[in-house]
Amino acid sequence: MKNFFHFSAALVILGLISCKSAPKFSDVSGKEWKLIEVQLSGKSIGFDRNTLNSEGFGDIFTLNFDAERISGTGAPNKYSAPYTVEKDLSLKVSPIAGTLMAPLRQPEKLKEHDFFTYLQDAEKWNLVGGNLQLASKAEDGSDVTLIFSLDTVKK
DSSP states (O other): OHHHHHHHHHHHHHHHTTTTTOOGGGGTTSEEEEEEEEEEETTTEEOHHHHHTTTTTTTTTTTEOSSSSSEEESOOEEEEEEEEEEEBEEEEOOOEEEEEOOOOOOOOOOOOOHHHHHTTOOOOOETTTTTEEEEETTTTEEEEEEEESOOOOOO
């Protein structure tokens, strides 16, 4: 009987550990996400939002999800596109439409065209440590991860 109790307790604990709840898309939608990092070919490109704000770039590389579309700002163009999500955290973004403003200056770390390409080629989404991660592909087929945060400015 004692062994049965230990076995049952172990199963309950194992079940609780393995039942890590999947993120809900409702935790993602209706919020403004700001790009803080791009992981590409084993390299990390970070975006210090405090520096971008001080340089007048605080509103670039943003992402919003509403019920039917993604939208936001590249550098400097506004964009939007229809999207769909599935139960397995898959994401499909339709071709992106954007304004056609010429940039006076873009951050050297990421060109707007590449940002739009990575968004449009996103395949999966996830919430990790409170940050939104989009798994995508570069034009050459290499893996790209876009990492967005809600709270990006330190006070």
